Amino acid sequence: MTRLDDADAQYRAWMRENLARAAEHFGVTIDGPAHDGWRLRSISAVVQGSAGRYWLRVLAEQRQWAHGDVWTGNADANDLTGLPKPRVLTVTEWEEGPRRQRAELMTFMPGEVCSPTDVLRQEIELSNAWWAELRRCVDVLAATPTRRVNSDGVKVRERLGQFFGDRVDLGALRWETVHGDMHWNNLLRPDFGILDWDLWGRGPAGTDAATLYCYSLRTPSMARRVHDTFADVLDTAAGRVAQLCVIARLLRRVEQGDHPDLGEPLRRHADSLLPPSG
Incomplete structure (x- = not known):
């Protein structure tokens, strides 16, 4: 085991x-396997309480980053109505080191996630009602x-400039x-539901459609x-700009080691959206 592997094991x-x-604090019992979040930033599990099943999630962050929209996204999403999503029932916070x-x-959402990873790598059966919802x-x-912010103009321009220079029509x-993170591991079936509301807020129009499309590129029929x-x-x-924004964000993830098999499809798709260079 490398030193990095050992550090990850200790952190897990x-x-x-x-x-x-957290389970002890809320008076519930862990009733299923623990699920690690992206880069071990969070951990979640089904829990059992006196009134039934719930979902328990713990987020850990360096103190200087433990604030703002991302920190409170799930609870802030309680204000959204008419959407099939978990509701945060109670919250507690503490510091350690x-x-x-x-x-x-949170309330427990029935069903299963559409994919074990963000990227969809095989075709799945979804009803017409699911797609309509x-x-x-x-x-x-x-x-x-909302006053919450997913991405502002400064962040969008920086991302697009890093990967595509001045080839994107920012006027669009x-x-x-x-939602800001509309991938296949955040969507439920057979009944439609949306999980993980950390990132929701104002962003480029078309972001959610573009995100789901880009995470589908490994399975062309689903794309x-x-x-x-x-x-x-x-x-x-505007939709083409949103797709390029998502591609830039995901290519940065690929460069950091996430979903390496998604890099080439993302680059090909970007080429199809951009005007010829030169």
Whole structure:
């Protein structure tokens, strides 16, 4: 075991201690396997309480970053109505060393995630009603006012400039409220549901459709279905900019070691959206 592997194992064990501490605080019992979040930033599990099943999530962050929209996203999403999503019931926070922990006890959403990873790598069966509900929810969210921010103009311009220089028509940018992380591991089936609301807020119009489309590129038949569902969004000037914003964000993730098999499809798709260089 390398030193890095050993450090990860120790951190995972510490996060499991945090999960157990939160369960004891809320008076619930862990009733399933623990699920590590992205880069071990969080840990979650099904828990059992006196009134039934719940979902318990613990987020850990360096103290200087433990604030703001990302820190409170799940609880802030309680204000959203008409969407199939968990509701945060109660929260507790504590500090240990340089990190602050935030535990959220949420309502339990039935069903299973559409993919074990963010990227969809095989075709799955989803009903027409599922696709219709996906579209409805994205539209409802887009029309919901909020002061929360997913991505601002400075961040968008920096991302696009890093990967595409001045080849993107920034004048086509439009803004709406987005989930911000609409990938296949955050969507439930057979009944539609949306998980993980950390990042929701104002962002480029079309972000959610673009995100799901980009995470579908390894399974062309599913990518086509996503495109068909959101063609009137993706095939606009603003939608093309949103796709390039998502591609830039995901290419940065690829460079950091996430989903290496997604890099080439993302680059090919970017080439199809950008004007010829030179």
